[in-house]
Amino acid sequence: AQSVTQLDSQVPVFEEAPVELRCNYSSSVSVYLFWYVQYPNQGLQLLLKYLSGSTLVKGINGFEAEFNKSQTSFHLRKPSVHISDTAEYFCAVSDRSGYSTLTFGKGTMLLVSP
Amino acid sequence: DGGITQSPKYLFRKEGQNVTLSCEQNLNHDAMYWYRQDPGQGLRLIYYSQIVNDFQKGDIAEGYSVSREKKESFPLTVTSAQKNPTAFYLCASSIVWGGHYNEQFFGPGTRLTVL
Numbered sequence A: 001a002q003s004v005t006q007l008d009s010q011v012p013v014f015e016e017a018p019v020e021l022r023c024n025y026s027s028s029v030s031v032y033l034f035w036y037v038q039y040p041n042q043g044l045q046l047l048l049k050y051l052s053g054s055t056l057v058k059g060i061n062g063f064e065a066e067f068n069k070s071q072t073s074f075h076l077r078k079p080s081v082h083i084s085d086t087a088e089y090f091c092a093v094s095d096r097s098g099y100s101t102l103t104f105g106k107g108t109m110l111l112v113s114p
Numbered sequence B: 001d002g003g004i005t006q007s008p009k010y011l012f013r014k015e016g017q018n019v020t021l022s023c024e025q026n027l028n029h030d031a032m033y034w035y036r037q038d039p040g041q042g043l044r045l046i047y048y049s050q051i052v053n054d055f056q057k058g059d060i061a062e063g064y065s066v067s068r069e070k071k072e073s074f075p076l077t078v079t080s081a082q083k084n085p086t087a088f089y090l091c092a093s094s095i096v097w098g099g100h101y102n103e104q105f106f107g108p109g110t111r112l113t114v115l
Helices: none
Strands: A003-005 A010-014 A019-021 A024-026 A031-038 A044-050 A056-058 A064-068 A073-078 A087-095 A108-113 B004-007 B010-013 B019-025 B031-038 B042-051 B054-057 B064-066 B076-078 B087-094 B110-114
Touching: A003 A087, A010 A019, A019 A108, A024 A073, A031 A064, A031 A073, A044 A056, A044 A064, A044 A073, A073 A087, B004 B087, B010 B019, B019 B031, B019 B087, B019 B110, B042 B064
Parallel strands: A010 A108, B010 B110
Antiparallel strands: A003 A024, A019 A073, A031 A044, A031 A087, A056 A064, A064 A073, A087 A108, B004 B019, B019 B076, B031 B042, B031 B087, B042 B054, B064 B076, B087 B110
16 A cells, blocks of 8 residues: 655745755655646646656656655656646655556645736 | 546535446547546556456455446446545556556546445
């Protein structure tokens, strides 16, 4: 079984500042890792994913994440945020079987103010 | 356009009534999922189905039931046995392909309020 911990429930930041949303996972097997974004009252949209290869993964809207196996982390970063990035962000993990379900963290609300 | 539809977007019911939430997909995906979302709790898996006429319980299946009679459809019934049914419900689907990554695509959600 896997578990995901998102260390911050809310992250307030000013527009054009950098941001990092933290995610740690626990698993006894190799995993796939994901970040999803949810705008208010909407479904989830995939931001980026780590499947294999380079540990630095680039996604949509200027976001990137780095997989650190030794620290079991997959932190999400953006060098300069916009007001429109205000949303809830979820980290998720699955095992590599292809038949696995996703396990989600509790989410981090990113609040961008002018 | 291919995608997942959930209807209605908002649903109100009286306590003690069963209610069925609709989820339809035209992506030709094999697997479908139901999640419940509560503030500060993330998404929790209720039921999932990887093939027609088969489904498995997720982490919080008590008080819910599902059916999978067609590949495109995976309705969720919230029964009167569910003690706290007010929540945001999300449906998702994915291809099933053993040993490969299967991205889940999400519908827009249904917000259920039980009065």
